[in-house]
Amino acid sequence: MRTLETTANVTSDGKITLQLPPDIPAGEYQVVLVLDQTIVPETSETRKQRPPLNFPVDSYGSWSPNLSLRREDMYDEWGR
Numbered sequence: 001m002r003t004l005e006t007t008a009n010v011t012s013d014g015k016i017t018l019q020l021p022p023d024i025p026a027g028e029y030q031v032v033l034v035l036d037q038t039i040v041p042e043t044s045e046t047r048k049q050r051p052p053l054n055f056p057v058d059s060y061g062s063w064s065p066n067l068s069l070r071r072e073d074m075y076d077e078w079g080r
Helices: none
Strands: 008-010 016-018
Touching: none
Parallel strands: none
Antiparallel strands: 008 016
């Protein structure tokens, strides 16, 4: 097994072209492909602006000063 790092060209129809070193013999290989787009600089056209997330908010006011969140206070002896 050998690890190679090279640059590949991807066409608009999804085909990839890359150049391997000449010492790689012809044959069938299992290939692992990792796509890293940091090589290509991002432009405003390639990066789409998403709107900010809008989560629903429910406000129930402040908690009671004598509120206890201890397990013993929330559950009975059966754990419910």
